[in-house]
Amino acid sequence: MASTPHQNPTDQSDLTALKGRIPLLGLTGGIGSGKTAVSDLLGQLGAGVIDTDLIAHQITAPGGTAIPFIREQFGAEFLDPSGALDRGKMRSLVFEQPEARRALELITHPLIRQETIRQGLELSKAGKPYLVFVIPLLVESGNWHGLLNHIAVVDCPEKTQIKRVMERNKLTLEEVEKILKAQASRDERLSQADSILHNAGGFAELNSQIQDLHQKMMGFKTDQSTSS
Ligand code: ATP
Numbered sequence: 001m002a003s004t005p006h007q008n009p010t011d012q013s014d015l016t017a018l019k020g021r022i023p024l025l026g027l028t029g030g031i032g033s034g035k036t037a038v039s040d041l042l043g044q045l046g047a048g049v050i051d052t053d054l055i056a057h058q059i060t061a062p063g064g065t066a067i068p069f070i071r072e073q074f075g076a077e078f079l080d081p082s083g084a085l086d087r088g089k090m091r092s093l094v095f096e097q098p099e100a101r102r103a104l105e106l107i108t109h110p111l112i113r114q115e116t117i118r119q120g121l122e123l124s125k126a127g128k129p130y131l132v133f134v135i136p137l138l139v140e141s142g143n144w145h146g147l148l149n150h151i152a153v154v155d156c157p158e159k160t161q162i163k164r165v166m167e168r169n170k171l172t173l174e175e176v177e178k179i180l181k182a183q184a185s186r187d188e189r190l191s192q193a194d195s196i197l198h199n200a201g202g203f204a205e206l207n208s209q210i211q212d213l214h215q216k217m218m219g220f221k222t223d224q225s226t227s228s
Contacts, residue, residue: 003130005065005066005069005107005110005111005114008183017121018117018120018121018124018131018147019040019147019149019222020222021124021222022048022120022124022128022129022131022222023129023130023131023149023150023217023220023222024120024131024133024146024149024150025042025047025130025132025133025146025149025150025151025152025213025217026129026133026135026138026144026147026148026150026151027039027042027052027134027135027152027153027154028134028135028136028137028138028139028152028153028154028189029136029153029154029155029189029197029199030158030161030180030183030184030186030189031136031161031165031176031179031183032161032162032164032165032168032176033056033154033155033156033161033199034154034197034199034206035134035136035154036051036096036134037154037199037203038084038152038154038197038199038206038210038213039051039132039134041208041210042132042213042214043132045211045214046128046129046214047125047128047129047130047131047132047212047214047217048120048123048126048130048131048132049131049132049134050116050119050120050123050131050132050133050134051134051135052112052116052133052134052135052173053134053136054214055112055115055116055119056108056112057109057110058115059084059108059115060084060085060087060108061084062083062084063083064083064084064085065111065115066085066107066108066111067079067083067084067085069107070085070104070107073103073104074090074093074100074103074104074105077089078090078093081200090104095178095182098221105141106167109141109143113143116133120133120140122130129217129218130217130218130220133148137183137184138192139184139188139189139192140153140183148216148219149220149222150194150195150216151192151193151194151195152193152194152195152196152197152213153189153190153192153193153195153196153197154197154199155186155189155190155193155196155197155199155200156198156199156200157200158180158186160174160199160200161176161180162177162180165179166228195216197209197213216223
């Protein structure tokens with residue numbers, strides 16, 4: 001049987017330490033909803049931002065921590081000539097085979113989580129007032145809930161998502177619809193939101209909501225900060 005990354009035995013205590021030390025915001029939303037627009041501004045306002053999508057890319061880049069496990073599980077044909085994950089090939093496989101998606105997630109999720117915690121501890125030590133974890137599949141994965149103090153969902157109508165992603169990624173309508181179908185529904189996501197950022201309008205409208213969310217997180221007290 002192929003191996004998967006070991007759960008780091010310090011993970012759980014690190015999670016607890018992080019949660020007690022600094023307020024943690026989970027930011028999610030469907031593809032093209034505006035998560036990056038929101039996290040960029042929160043970062044400019046002073047938050048520590050950790051992008052789990054970026055981490056997912058880093059661990060599957062040449063020499064990334066997930067690469068040996070992917071080679072063992074799926075074979076070298078799922079790596080490109082540079083030694084990175086062949087994303088196109090893997091995307092096709094996991095769209096067709098749910099068990100392949102699960103096998104890939106067993107490799108990537110623990111590694112993403114470990115790196116997220118490592119960066120979180122670093123940013124916390126650097127004096128950030130709160131952390132933003134950008135987690136596209138927060139609702140789908142169910143892995144993060146015990147960790148977060150607050151969940152914010154960036155929301156817009158599906159047709160707005162489709163238009164933005166077709167323009168940004170030069171994808172066809174069918175390609176974007178296929179991605180949307182593989183993600184949680186708008187209602188599922190909204191049902192888990194502590195805050196909703198409505199992003200059907202322009203950037204000015206979004207920015208004022210981001211300012212409000214920032215103020216909310218700045219006023220958030222962790223168990224540790226209220227007891228000390
Ligand atoms: P992904 O899930 O693909 O990472 P995302 O949720 O991070 O996407 P963004 O990259 O922030 O979404 O936004 C998607 C596209 O829509 C970008 O090109 C961005 O500039 C544009 N966009 C986001 N919000 C708005 C807005 N309020 N008005 C106009 N364009 C917007």
